[in-house]
Amino acid sequence: MKTKSLDPDTFLPLPDAVFHILLVLADEERHGYGIMQEVLRRTEGKVRLGPGTLYGAIKRMVARGLIEESGRRPDRELDDARRRYYRLTRLGRRVVVAEVARLEALVKAAHGIKRLSPSRFCEATRTG
Amino acid sequence: MRKMASFRSEHAYRFLLRVYPAEFRDDYGEEMVQFFRDRCREVRRAQGAAGLIGLWLHTLGDLASSALSEHIDSWEASMNLKTSVGVLLLLFALGNIVYDAVTQTASMGILAIFVTALAAALGGALVSRGKSGAAVRQ
Numbered sequence: 001m002k003t004k005s006l007d008p009d010t011f012l013p014l015p016d017a018v019f020h021i022l023l024v025l026a027d028e029e030r031h032g033y034g035i036m037q038e039v040l041r042r043t044e045g046k047v048r049l050g051p052g053t054l055y056g057a058i059k060r061m062v063a064r065g066l067i068e069e070s071g072r073r074p075d076r077e078l079d080d081a082r083r084r085y086y087r088l089t090r091l092g093r094r095v096v097v098a099e100v101a102r103l104e105a106l107v108k109a110a111h112g113i114k115r116l117s118p119s120r121f122c123e124a125t126r127t128g
Numbered sequence: 129m130r131k132m133a134s135f136r137s138e139h140a141y142r143f144l145l146r147v148y149p150a151e152f153r154d155d156y157g158e159e160m161v162q163f164f165r166d167r168c169r170e171v172r173r174a175q176g177a178a179g180l181i182g183l184w185l186h187t188l189g190d191l192a193s194s195a196l197s198e199h200i201d202s203w204e205a206s207m208n209l210k211t212s213v214g215v216l217l218l219l220f221a222l223g224n225i226v227y228d229a230v231t232q233t234a235s236m237g238i239l240a241i242f243v244t245a246l247a248a249a250l251g252g253a254l255v256s257r258g259k260s261g262a263a264v265r266q
Binding site: 052 | 166189
């Protein structure tokens, strides 16, 4: 079993599926299908996680201490008792915050590149 | 009719889960079947039974890539670091030798020297093993 690191930076950069799942769980705990639906909604249909990809990512995140199974069990009338709910751990929250900060810094650096500035691009397409 | 198609799909998916390592299947198999069942229900509601074709295409792609990933994880977990590094180095060395032998005739000489050295080392090991075995029997 791998030793759990407590430094959020050691987890970066996060694979896409992991990042999406952590973002979704930052709001509230959810079961697997709920995670997939919320990721799909937030990405406007661009990212649809299959069960293998989803639960493979969940397995690795649980092993590394980023998420944990919630003790919450839904009312039988409302949901299937076999569903397991997952939530962020404190470490998971720190990791997703660190990843968001990393991506923000990347975007900021990209905006600093003159050739990539939106106004320059629009001007180029008008003349070109 | 539509419910029968979903039931068969779920049954088929449950069977296909066997491609995953047993430990992964034990931990997450039921949730994955539940997930697939929910997905079938959603697709059937939105697109009818014909929508299951698209669902299956997506599911099979997901199954192939994720099952391979899980088997690699499982293999890595079962090998210790020394063995893994040793295997990788050996594969790398063998790959280089084969490549050189096929593409460069000059390397045939190097290959011959390597094979001779390897044979001598193995032969020496076998001889010393035989001697120590004889000593034990005496």
